[in-house]
Amino acid sequence: MPHTILIAEDDQDITTLVKLYLESSGYRVLCAPDGATALDLARTESIDMAVLDIMMPRMNGYELTRELRAISNMPILILSAKNTDNDKILGLELGADDYLTKPFNPLEIIARVKANLRRFYQLNPTSPVLPGSNVLLLGPLRLDLDAMSLTKNGAPISLTPTEYKILSCLMRAPGRIFTKVQLYEAVSGTYFESDENTMMVHISKLRDKIEDDPRHPCFIKTVRGLGYKIEAVETN
Template sequence: MQHTILLAEDDEDIVKLIRLYLEKEGFSLLWAKDGVEAVDIFENNDVDLALVDIMMPRMNGYELTKKIRETSSIPIIILSAAQMDSNKIMGLNMGADDYLVKPFNPLELIARINANLRRAYSLQSPQTAQDEGKITVGDLVLDTHLLTLKKRGELIPLTATEYKILIMLMKNPGRVFTKMQIYEEVNGEYLSSDDNTMMVHISNLRDKIEDDPKSPCYIKTVRGLGYKIENI
């Protein structure tokens, strides 16, 4: 299966480099030089993953990510020269799945693309008999067929990354998982020693499923170890 990648980037030298490596790996590339053009391409094509620069004309990468997330859960990887944690956190809070700082090794970019695609499309693959049906933890009901989460009957929208994390935790209530274990489950392999990415995903999940995210009842932090979900 050939995957189609949307690249929103205004630096043509970077575009040429990424195109060279993506096409070598068999990907189809759709290029947009600004955020507005990227929205148009996204809405009129079947896109499997988006690579998004932050600083672009007309619509920046944060706004583009938020726009894509209104209708789609495709993997989004932000590419940016901004190295501050605040930039990463903002991108992830907008709905991005990953964040790669420029300049980057093109081979690492390919690895991250493949990892995010594996994670996203494994969610859509047929479930085994033991995985069929629904997983219930407290007021949370996760449907592994429809890939939906409901809390007290209300549908809660999740990104593909959030689904993967929640499935892992809800299938194993009470079990503690390290950040590395969760990262490897979500992406297929551990690509970064930066814990902030996983911390932001957990924070976003708490914002969505907890009555009081500052005093969570479901996703608990086990200090020095990792995270677990409580069957309340």
């Protein structure tokens, strides 16, 4: 399953060029012409890495970096014409992992994307596995996306199609908070206010299956007032 890269850039020519090279390297690419649109995509899509410009309308790259870091630990590469040391330091202090100045060699972007993703997965072994595999790993949980099957410490766990979709969505982005609306839209593509309690029931049943103590869940955590997230724990 290819990694998804988010490009936030208001220069259409640069967006087209970077998108072409990333897709040629096997990545799935989502594009946003401004920071606000990019943040909306990050909240609704499973993003593995972001490539951001600084000077964008509606929300600049510095603000976007701060907002992204609040909801995700994904690698962030700033791509900007601002090339002073202070610009670079500010971007890195706000949470960016890398900084590349314009003009740039597209091949260097590919190399940096690969290096940042490789480093991220080495430091986050509980995150989804590297490309070439259709299996998501989280502590003792192993979700096979091809077989739509789940095991915990090697023991099979039966899931309904809806439970599988919810767990798949959560396991693709460990630590990320998903609202009930986002989870329901990921499952069915639509959402109505009456669906909120239905999602709570699905989460409850999923906890019954994967948690050692569903009343005190270790994997699927409720984030009060926001939604749900999944975390890795080691169990015997």
